Amino acid sequence: MRTRTDLIVNVKALQLSLFTEQEDHILHKYDKKPKLGRYERLKRQLEQNHDDHYKIFVKVKEQPETSFNYTFVDLFAGAGGITQGFVQAGLKPIASLEINPIASATYVKNFPQCHHFCGDIAEFLPINWLNQIGSPEIHLVVGGPPCQGFSVAGQRNPNDPRNFLFYEFIRVVSEIRPWYIVMENVPGILTMNKGAVKEAIFEEFKAIGYEAISVAILESAAYGVPQIRPRAIFIANRLKMPNPYPEPQLLPEQYLSIESAISDLPEYKSIPEINHEWTRHSSEYMKRIAQVPPGGSLYKSYADAFKRQYLGKPSMTIKENHGGTHIHPYLNRVISAREMARLQTFPDSFIFEGTMKKAMWQIGNAVPPRLAxxxxxxxxPYLNKIS
Structure with missing residues (x-):
């Protein structure tokens, strides 16, 4: 396996071997610097909010002690990023819901023991569903309502119907009455309508008895995810207990680099069995890709697609972009679905159903399992205190 030093030494040659010294000079001139911490100011404001009496940050034990099998329901489950992470933490998935049939197929493939509902959450009747499987006690409800309407990556439309699916999330919570809820979204939700959406979420949870509610922005890279991916995490409980968030485990200078996660995968040989596939390029297209510097994009009109990753840094936030994924940091091709999954911290045993593009879509929308x-x-430990 090549070391990071080897990769850094060879990266310019790999990218520019097809071009002249003049072209090399031009590319160096337009090299970009990585931008980190878009939400740092908002993150600090939330951490310094003294009005939140329930939020605490705790050191995470790799093997927290418990003699109880805590259960959870995953709503808007997607392919199962949160479920995978919670299973790794020692929690048990009881039921899940996802409307997309391909993501549902991936979820069922990887969590066959979980009772899965594929359909519209408005048609999900949780008590009836749980009665059919023996009415188990549910300790947590988790999930990530669709965030496209909230994201700063596109136009934020406050009237987008997807923005209000969290009301269905709240309806299910009110019927199941778990001890804790965990709801994930993009950080942009916190500033939408000048904070009115965030306040509406707080008020809705309080109205159903979850008065202890908190929100924090967690940077995935600070928890061992080799990717810059900040997420807004709402935690609430109905017992006026603390809302525990994991303390960051890494400083920014310790964040894992992109190559630490993907450099051992074959460079130009696909492995469909583990989703190691990418968009195929013609030789002419590869020549064009070779001209793209780190942080630069192949297209001016799609600046966030076909963007070359930085070597020696965590991955930029990955997304599917209709096949226009990011360009590999030192190869003249886009990253593969399995490379995307590695950057999200899915294990190689986690297989995604559907076409390559559908796999990329599922991966790009997922919560990193390591963060979950x-x-x-x-x-x-707080579930232990309640039990």
């Missing part, structure tokens, strides 16, 4: 695992492990 840390959240689950932070919760376990």
């Amino acid at each position: 695992e840390c959240i689950g492990k932070a919760l376990i």
Whole structure:
């Protein structure tokens, strides 16, 4: 396996071997610097909010002690990023819901023991569903309502119907009455309508008895995810207990680099069995890709697609972009679905159903399992206190 030093030494040659010294000079001139911490100011404001009496940050034990099998329901489950992380933390999935049939197929493939509902959450009747499987006690409800309407990556439309699916999330919570809830979204939700959406979420949870509610922005890279991916995490409980968040485990200078996660995968040989596939390029297209510097994009009109990753840094936030994934940091091709999954911290045993593009879509929309695992492990000592 090549070391990071080897990769850094060879990266310019790999990218520019097809071009002249003049072209090399031009590319160096337009090299970009990585931008980190878009939400740092908002993150600090939330951490310094003294009005939140329930939020605490705790050190996470890799193996939290418990003699109880805590259960959870995963709503808007997607392919199962949160479920994978919570299972790694030692929690048990009882039921899940996802409307997309391909993501549902991936979820069922990887969590066959979980009772899965594929359909619209408005048609999900949780008590009837749980009665059919023996009415088990549910300790947590987790999930990530669709965030496209909230994201700063596109136009934020406050009237987008997807923005209000969290009301269905709240309806299910009010019927199941778990001890804790965990709800994930993009950080942009916190500033939408000048904070009105965030306040509406707080008020809705309080109205159904979850008065202890908190929100924090967690940077995935601080928990061992080799990717810059900040997430807004809402935690609430109905017992006026603390809302525990995992303390960051890494400083920014310790964040894992992109090559630490993907450099051992074959460079130009696909492995469909583990989703190691990418968009195929013609030789002419590869020549164009070779001209793209780190942080630069192949297209001016799609600046966030076909963007070359930085070597020696965590991955930029991955997304599917209709096949226009990011360009590999030192190869002249886009990253593969399995490389995306590695950057999200899915194990190689986690297989995604559907076409390559559908696999990329599922991966790009997922919560990093490692981040979810840390959240689950932070919760376990407080579940122990309740039990």
